[in-house]
Amino acid sequence: MGDKPPKTSSTSEEIDLGQLFQMFKRGLHRIFEGVLRIFLYLKKNAVKLGALIFLGLVIGFLLNMFVDKKLKSEVIVMPNFESKDYLYDVVEEIQANFISKDTLFFRNMGIDVNELRGFEISIQPVENEELDAEKLKESNDYLEILQNLKEEDFVLDVIKSEILKKTVLTHRITFSHKNPIKGEEYISKIMDYINGNPYFTELRKVSEQNAKVRIEKNNELIVQIDDLVASFNKQLAASEATRGKEGVVLFDKERSLDVPGLLRLKNDLIEEIEEKQLDLVEQKEAIGIVNLGKTQVVKKQFLNKSLVWLPAILVGLFFAWSLLVFLNRKAKELI
Numbered sequence: 001m002g003d004k005p006p007k008t009s010s011t012s013e014e015i016d017l018g019q020l021f022q023m024f025k026r027g028l029h030r031i032f033e034g035v036l037r038i039f040l041y042l043k044k045n046a047v048k049l050g051a052l053i054f055l056g057l058v059i060g061f062l063l064n065m066f067v068d069k070k071l072k073s074e075v076i077v078m079p080n081f082e083s084k085d086y087l088y089d090v091v092e093e094i095q096a097n098f099i100s101k102d103t104l105f106f107r108n109m110g111i112d113v114n115e116l117r118g119f120e121i122s123i124q125p126v127e128n129e130e131l132d133a134e135k136l137k138e139s140n141d142y143l144e145i146l147q148n149l150k151e152e153d154f155v156l157d158v159i160k161s162e163i164l165k166k167t168v169l170t171h172r173i174t175f176s177h178k179n180p181i182k183g184e185e186y187i188s189k190i191m192d193y194i195n196g197n198p199y200f201t202e203l204r205k206v207s208e209q210n211a212k213v214r215i216e217k218n219n220e221l222i223v224q225i226d227d228l229v230a231s232f233n234k235q236l237a238a239s240e241a242t243r244g245k246e247g248v249v250l251f252d253k254e255r256s257l258d259v260p261g262l263l264r265l266k267n268d269l270i271e272e273i274e275e276k277q278l279d280l281v282e283q284k285e286a287i288g289i290v291n292l293g294k295t296q297v298v299k300k301q302f303l304n305k306s307l308v309w310l311p312a313i314l315v316g317l318f319f320a321w322s323l324l325v326f327l328n329r330k331a332k333e334l335i
Contacts, residue, residue: 045322052318056311063310070118071180073187074293075173076126080283081203084171087287090194091123091173109189119186120176126169170290180295191289200286207283211276218269218276225266232259 042049079087097105098120103113175190177183195201282288 041322045318049315049318052314053311056314060308060310069178070298071177071183071295072298073175073177073183073295074291075175075187075191076170076290076293077173078170078282078288078290080286080288081200081207083197083200083286086197086200087171087194088123090197091121094190094193095121109193111186111189115179115182115186118176118178119183121173121190122176123171123173125171176298177295183295187292191287191292195285195287197286204283204286208280211279215273215276218273222266222269225262225269228262229259 077087098116101113101116106113106116175183175187177186
C-alpha cells in the first residue's frame, strides 16, 4: 500500500487563518469599544462641554464688543530738498510726545490729547527687494558694460536710472490708533505739522519760483531758436550763395549759424522744462505724500478670532483636566 500524504501543513494553515481572523475580530471589538467609551464620555459630559462652548462664545462676543480693535494707516512719503534726516527726527519727536502725552504740543496742532489712546507712529524706508547672488552678478556685469560706453550720452541716463533703482527714495510712515474717525483726522493734522517746518517751507517757495523762472526763460530761448531757424530757411531759399561748409551757413559774410547745434540746444531746453514741470508737481511739499492710505484693521490679532479660539481653548482645558484626573486615578490603583 502506498503512503498517504501528510495533512499537517493544511491543518496548520487553517489554524493560522483562524487565529488571524480571531485577532482581527478582537481588534474591531476593541476599536468599537473605544469609540463607545468616547461616546459615553461625551454623553456624560455633554452639559459641561456645551456650557464651556457657550461661555467661550459669550466671552468672545463681549471682547469683540467692548475691546477696541487695533487700526493702522500707512502713508508713503518722498522727502524733498534733502529732508530725510528731518523726517526721521520729527517722527521720533512726535512719538515721544505720544508717550508723554504733551498737551501743549498737540493742542497747537488742534489735537485733543485725551483722544490719543493707543496712538503710535513709526517710520521705515521702502526698500527694493534684495537681489540674489546671480541677479547681483548680472547687475554688476551690466554696469561694467555701460562703463565701457561712458562717452555715449544715453549711457549717463541709463546709469542714473540704475543708481536710482538701488537708492531708497520713499519711506513708509505707519500710524497705529483705535478710532477710525479721529485717527484719519489727526493723521492729516500731523502730516500738516511735518510739512510746516519754516526752513523747508521757504526753501520750497524759492525752488518753485526758480523752476517757474527757468521754464519761462527756456520758453523764450526756444522762441528765439525757432526765429533763427526760420530766418535761416528764408535766407537759404532766397540765395544759394549763402551756403557754407557742412551745416554752417554764412550770414552777412561775417557770422555763422550752427543749425544742428541750435536744434540740440532746443531739445535740451525742452527736456529741462519737462524736468522743472515735474519738480513743480513732486515738490509741492518738503515731504511729498505719494500715497495716503486708508484705515485698516490689523489682522494679526487674537481678538479677531476670539469667537473660535476661546471655546476651543476652554474645551481643550476641560479635556486636559479630565486626562489628568484619569491618570491620577490609575496611578492610585498601582500603589
